[in-house]
Amino acid sequence: MGDFHTPVLLNESIDYLITDKSGTYFDGTLGFGGHSSKILETINKNGLLVSTDVDLDAFNYSKSKLGKAQNMKLYNFNFSKIKIISKLESIKAFNGIFADLGISSYQIDDPASGFTFRKEAKLDLRMDKTIKLTAAEIINSFAEDEISNIIFKYGEERNSRKIVRRICEKRKLSSINTTTNLAEIISEVVPERFLKKTLSRVFQALRIYINKELDVLKTFLDDSVDLLAEGGRIVVLTYHSLEDRIVKEKFKYESLACICPKDYPVCRCEKVQRLKILTKKPVYPSALELSLNRRARSAKLRAAVRI
């Protein structure tokens, strides 16, 4: 497994997640099975783990590795389908729900996915290959304003207009079909010292837009809180500020017992507190983990318990 992806904050995730070894758990981002394997090792034969991944290669790899486990069910679904999966498995509530967001090292390195600007690959960026829209289609056919807005909103890239103006000049001459072709064009308008960060932001923005990552995360969090058993825990690992903000705000909202304006003498909102936050500050990887796994450097773990 280590060949494809090294699991991040592994022991911390399991410590926050598992409170009942006979419980029912959900891993929404199976990947190469790092966290799922550890959950399976930790629960007993009465426990159950349901894991899903939207990426077919990750699903097939983990199915061949873990699919024989008696107390595991595997799906090749988006985690936003957690309610459908729980219905299919006749599960009313989970004792723990886990997600390790983003993409795996395998996806980053896979030339077929085009997730990185470091390797020449088709401009694709779909996690789920049944999605129609690819990055090449956005870059070659969306209006200039539309592309700028995507890169500004999902990449928080302040130079989005300048970058996209150059992309639109270049695509008039010939279509832009590879990761390195796009990176070269961006390098013409961004100083060398900012280039790596800018390229990361542009690729992140396209990936988030294509895979609707922020919308599916919101649906997943809403449905997960509904599906947690009392005392059940939700643990989420995030890798950039946009997804972390969504998790932080959802946990905060669900941990409030009242959302009335401060000047109301009595509460009229009927809001119900459903979560208690377990991590006032996010948990970060240790110095040792960071020295062993570069990918862990932007990880943050947030956890909450259903009350």
Ligand SMILES: C[S@@+](CC[C@H](N)C(=O)[O-])C[C@H]1O[C@@H](n2cnc3c(N)ncnc32)[C@H](O)[C@@H]1O
């Ligand atoms: C960071 S990796 C998870 C790695 C895994 N925890 C491990 O240790 O092997 C994220 C995985 O989640 C999957 N993924 C991302 N968004 C998803 C979604 N909305 N639904 C299901 N899977 C998703 C990706 O395809 C990728 O395999």
